[in-house]
Amino acid sequence: MVTNPLAPSWLTVPADVNALPVNVWPASATRNADGVIEIGGVPVTALKEQFGSPLYVIDEADARARAARIHDAFTAAAEAVGTTVTVYYAGKAFLSTEVARWVIEAGLNLDTCSAGELAVALAAGVDPARLGLHGNNKSLAEIDRAVSVGLGTIVIDSEQEIERVAAAASRHGRRQRVRLRVKSGVHAETHAYLATAHEDQKFGVSLDEVERLVAGIRSHESLDFVGLHCHNGTQVFGSAGIAESARRLLAVHARLLEDGPVPELNLGGGFGIAYNTGDEATDAWELAAPIIDSVAAHCAALGIPVPHLAFEPGRAIIGTPGVTLYELGTTKPVTVEAEGGATATRLYASVDGGMSDNARYALYQAQFSARLASRRSDASPALVRIAGKHCESGDIVVDAEYLPGDIAPGDLLVVPATGAYCFSLSSRYNYLPRPAVVAVRDGQARVIVRGETEEDLLSHDAGVRA
């Protein structure tokens, strides 16, 4: 089949529309002898039968393996330059008590960014000393809760927060470990809404304010300054940006050492993953040594010891192990004029979920991929746009993918790489209940987050009559 002129340039016609490209699918994903996709040894047809759809499915072994691999690679790279490292799982990517326990068991700490995430981490039984708290506008109640439970570190995000955290710590008779979040000025190469270290955005403080603000932190008996923090942004490929931020922060870190200890440096997360066959992502564990070696080289040039390091990956751990299962409802071939004047047809395939379970196209024009999952097909590929069922024309889950031209109502479709920032960004828009999250492993499936029911949907409506 020739390329459809409506297809984006990165999308190529797959040699085999039934194949599962390894860069985007969970480690255990395979198509069985019946042509059905299995994840964790469980056929998607069985998942549909038992749990319905839409359904978030996580390959538990893959998620645990990625967490361990990242933890181990960063630990080894730190050891190689004579230092140590703490790897926090960024809970905002996907958080439930179960997943919190997986990452803790893999040796990671856990980063939270709201009282709600903190509550989930505590409900999972995570030792508060292994928790971090972020946020550009933490409420006084959030700060108080964090301090009172004995949180490991709080990342101070503004000048005002210094006094707020110091006051809470005094009140609780604690000396709170804190970091200061800094804008390195590096503008991450990612979607505009996903870059977080350039000057003109809401997170962190400017590099040139750091010395004054750290002096302020150090003036409080109730605060223990452990170091600077920078998070360039998310879905960033390669290590160049993070290494550049480290270089800029270390120059200030060296000056801060003249007036007191600065034991740590936290370089955030942001490691990008592949969402489609056009994405070439280096695995986060491959980036550990290049990043940490470059930190060590900058420290050597400045004549300072390599600090204890910290990182906060989220997507790189949970993104690829997660997929979303949908049932196809309606299809419509739509013929429009393509660039150059010729007409071409794309097939709109509407599924039983949409932007309420995956907001990433609507928010960032994220380009996911998909596969027909309930059967194999030899039909020639057609250009498909997978839409949801919401009352929005921008309700698109997969903007462009080649799927077998015979896909039909009742087929199951799976969108891979939805483990990060899909469940966490989910909503009840149009009163669609949030889907369940199921962990699959060794041929077994179990619910780790219960799906919402009509009763849940009505449960907050104060006007419902009994």
Ligand SMILES: Cc1ncc(COP(=O)(O)O)c(C=O)c1O
């Ligand atoms: C401060 C901070 N740390 C860590 C992360 C995790 O990012 P990612 O999931 O891309 O690794 C984020 C999200 O972008 C963040 O804002």
Ligand SMILES: N[C@@H](CCCC[NH3+])C(=O)O
């Ligand atoms: N929600 C974003 C990531 C935000 C990360 C938090 N700073 C995404 O889906 O990519």
